[in-house]
Amino acid sequence: MRLRIALLVFAIGLAGLVWLGEARSEYADVVLNRNSEAAGMRPVIFPHWFHRIRFRCKVCHQELGFEMRAGANQVTMGDIYKGKFCGMCHDNKIAWGLENCDLCHSGRPGLPSGIYGGHKTLGPGKW
Amino acid sequence: MTGSGAVIRAALIFGAVLGLSTCGGEPPAKPGSVVNGTSGTPPAEPRTIRSTDGREWRKLGKDGLHDPENELLQYLQQPAEALGALPKGGPDGNQVDWIAALRDGAISPRTNVRPETKIMVLDLDIVFTETAGQPYVVFPHRQHTEWLDCANCHPAIFKAKRGANDFGMLDVLNGEYCGRCHGAVAFPLTECKRCHSRDWQTGG
Numbered sequence A: 001m002r003l004r005i006a007l008l009v010f011a012i013g014l015a016g017l018v019w020l021g022e023a024r025s026e027y028a029d030v031v032l033n034r035n036s037e038a039a040g041m042r043p044v045i046f047p048h049w050f051h052r053i054r055f056r057c058k059v060c061h062q063e064l065g066f067e068m069r070a071g072a073n074q075v076t077m078g079d080i081y082k083g084k085f086c087g088m089c090h091d092n093k094i095a096w097g098l099e100n101c102d103l104c105h106s107g108r109p110g111l112p113s114g115i116y117g118g119h120k121t122l123g124p125g126k127w
Numbered sequence B: 001m002t003g004s005g006a007v008i009r010a011a012l013i014f015g016a017v018l019g020l021s022t023c024g025g026e027p028p029a030k031p032g033s034v035v036n037g038t039s040g041t042p043p044a045e046p047r048t049i050r051s052t053d054g055r056e057w058r059k060l061g062k063d064g065l066h067d068p069e070n071e072l073l074q075y076l077q078q079p080a081e082a083l084g085a086l087p088k089g090g091p092d093g094n095q096v097d098w099i100a101a102l103r104d105g106a107i108s109p110r111t112n113v114r115p116e117t118k119i120m121v122l123d124l125d126i127v128f129t130e131t132a133g134q135p136y137v138v139f140p141h142r143q144h145t146e147w148l149d150c151a152n153c154h155p156a157i158f159k160a161k162r163g164a165n166d167f168g169m170l171d172v173l174n175g176e177y178c179g180r181c182h183g184a185v186a187f188p189l190t191e192c193k194r195c196h197s198r199d200w201q202t203g204g
Helices: A002-021 A048-054 A057-063 A077-081 B003-024 B071-075 B079-083 B098-103 B141-147 B169-173
Strands: A029-032 A044-047 B048-050 B056-058 B125-128 B136-140 B196-198
Touching: A029 A048, A044 A048, A048 B079, B048 B079, B056 B079, B098 B141, B136 B141
Parallel strands: none
Antiparallel strands: A029 A044, B048 B056, B125 B136, B136 B196
């Protein structure tokens, strides 16, 4: 009996820890960490919700050429400096410029790249 | 079960109930202690922000994603601040009805950044009838082309020919076809009836 209670308490504690550590991102937040941490920067968090209030999908996914699949875009700072990808707007004219590193490089260390689910869904099945 | 076992179990349940009832609430204030002053431990900072209509969003830095140590975090807009002002959507996703937000002018996102870009909107519904007993799917081009360009879906994801795309719900759940966006960024697949919207028995 004691063992059972101890196990139960342990399980509840463990579930609590898992719950606390779980990412509760906003639906469709994208983490880009292919190069960031290897280059000594925090991972980038791209919030879809913030951008779609201001731009329709087609602006980034058609005019800028972002593939509609997280992980399919080889985004590098070199290209961004040349005005590609994020650099199309993050130029101090449409949006903040590239000197504000930590506004984009704002993720917790160790985050895996990918598209994240919301507070009730865990994101897409495959990907 | 033996008699003594039942007694032990009853005692344990009693103890657990007693423990829960005393641990759940705030400890009684000691005489002379300051409740809202500086001497007590400050209340834990809330992890969410609630809108007036009851929707709740995690604060950045409490979402498991943003680094709370980042000094510039304070300059980023909180989801609740922006999304709380938009029409309420389903309980999943962003909790925002993005179609209504655009239609009713709550948001007016830019259609292009290059002046030469052509903006195309197509008003054409496609009805999918092979739905295995579920209500038919009505796909409205208009709402989709308000947000997207034709080339976002055609021809790579969908052939631009009626009946030429052979796919099922399993593909969609796997992030293909409609699932390329729905379940990832557009309203999630838990909101079945937004797509499966035409009753095949009544045609309604």
